[in-house]
Amino acid sequence: MNNGMKTKNQIGPILVTGAAGQLGGVGRTVTGLLLDRGLPVRAMVRRDDDRATALRAAGAEVVVGVLLEPADVHRVVSGCRRVYFGMSVSAGYLEATVTMAAVAREVGVDALINMSQMTVSQMSIQNTTTSPQQRQHWLSEQALAWSGLPVVTMRPTVFLEGFFLPLTGPSVRDRSRIELPFGRGKTNPVATADVARVIAAVLADPAPHFGQVYELTGPQSQDMDGVAREYSDALKHEVTYAEIPAEDWERGLKKAGLPEHLTRHLLTMAELNRAGRYDRLADGVERLTGRSAMSVRDFVSLHANEFGGRRSERSPD
Numbered sequence: 444m445n446n447g448m449k450t451k452n453q454i455g456p457i458l459v460t461g462a463a464g465q466l467g468g469v470g471r472t473v474t475g476l477l478l479d480r481g482l483p484v485r486a487m488v489r490r491d492d493d494r495a496t497a498l499r500a501a502g503a504e505v506v507v508g509v510l511l512e513p514a515d516v517h518r519v520v521s522g523c524r525r526v527y528f529g530m531s532v533s534a535g536y537l538e539a540t541v542t543m544a545a546v547a548r549e550v551g552v553d554a555l556i557n558m559s560q561m562t563v564s565q566m567s568i569q570n571t572t573t574s575p576q577q578r579q580h581w582l583s584e585q586a587l588a589w590s591g592l593p594v595v596t597m598r599p600t601v602f603l604e605g606f607f608l609p610l611t612g613p614s615v616r617d618r619s620r621i622e623l624p625f626g627r628g629k630t631n632p633v634a635t636a637d638v639a640r641v642i643a644a645v646l647a648d649p650a651p652h653f654g655q656v657y658e659l660t661g662p663q664s665q666d667m668d669g670v671a672r673e674y675s676d677a678l679k680h681e682v683t684y685a686e687i688p689a690e691d692w693e694r695g696l697k698k699a700g701l702p703e704h705l706t707r708h709l710l711t712m713a714e715l716n717r718a719g720r721y722d723r724l725a726d727g728v729e730r731l732t733g734r735s736a737m738s739v740r741d742f743v744s745l746h747a748n749e750f751g752g753r754r755s756e757r758s759p760d
């Protein structure tokens with residue numbers, strides 16, 4: 444029988460790691476989408492807190508564990524045939540991936556959906572980046588290929604929820620400005636809501652996707668002035684792009700207490716953006732979900748309150 448045609452009882456619960464996440468986190472959104480499809484979900488969280496309670500209330504089986512602890516990973520994977528693997532950008536990412544691969548081989552997982560990054564598409568032994576996270580994703584993809592597991596790889600570009608909302612929200616709210624060191628480079632951010640829809644579709648019927656790598660972007664690559672125009676249209680007042688020196692941005696990230704691993708990753712992203720390396724367009728979202736990817740304008744419109752709210756008439760500040 445085709446893997447995709449197995450009954451719910453035969454496949455058991457689908458394991459989603461990193462399921463607590465922030466609002467707009469991939470694991471959390473995937474969990475909701477799978478439950479909406481009537482599929483049983485085992486949601487792995489690091490702490491049994493309010494977010495775990497909310498996942499339980501939504502119908503997920505919640506399991507607590509640490510992805511760097513092999514015994515925890517074995518406990519949560521046992522009984523699952525399909526797994527979404529993803530967690531926060533962090534220094535132990537490669538170790539967690541290899542731990543998951545070792546356990547998945549042992550347990551006999553039928554499908555492993557791996558979260559990666561689109562930058563990996565441009566990386567090789569001779570051409571790497573200074574981001575420790577991107578290097579670990581590049582190595583993780585190779586380790587998973589060597590594992591022989593049935594893997595499907597997701598390579599999204601920069602997230603609207605995970606990057607643009609937290610890192611441009613405050614300055615747009617306070618000063619109607621997007622303040623980033625992104626230069627004249629183009630970017631095409633993708634909504635994690637769309638990334639999660641792709642992942643849920645693949646988890647529901649993984650067999651046709653084994654070995655595939657899906658690149659996921661938004662619908663339009665444009666420079667930051669273009670992005671600012673989309674913010675303006677959504678918020679009904681003028682939002683501008685203000686280029687700031689990378690050193691000032693770095694100081695702000697450090698002041699906010701971001702871990703060194705994440706700070707270095709973000710600084711590399713900005714550098715690559717300035718070099719035009721985020722000028723990307725891929726049709727993965729539309730191809731796998733049948734719906735076009737969300738635009739910056741629609742995303743900002745949806746989250747207008749977090750960007751300071753809409754004004755009734757467009758007027759310069």
Ligand SMILES: NC(=O)c1ccc[n+]([C@@H]2O[C@H](COP(=O)([O-])OP(=O)(O)OC[C@H]3O[C@@H](n4cnc5c(N)ncnc54)[C@H](OP(=O)(O)O)[C@@H]3O)[C@@H](O)[C@H]2O)c1
Pocket residue numbers: 460461462463464465467468469470488489490508509510511529530531532533535539558559560561576599600601602603605606
């Ligand atoms: N942000 C972007 O622009 C972007 C773009 C492309 C790809 N990606 C990739 O997307 C992934 C991040 O996805 P996301 O934004 O959905 O993640 P996220 O919401 O930041 O994190 C998901 C969860 O991982 C959990 N976690 C972290 N370390 C753990 C550990 N050792 N054991 C168990 N759980 C752990 C966290 O738990 P707690 O909440 O309890 O800490 C968090 O809830 C990364 O692979 C990143 O490289 C991100």
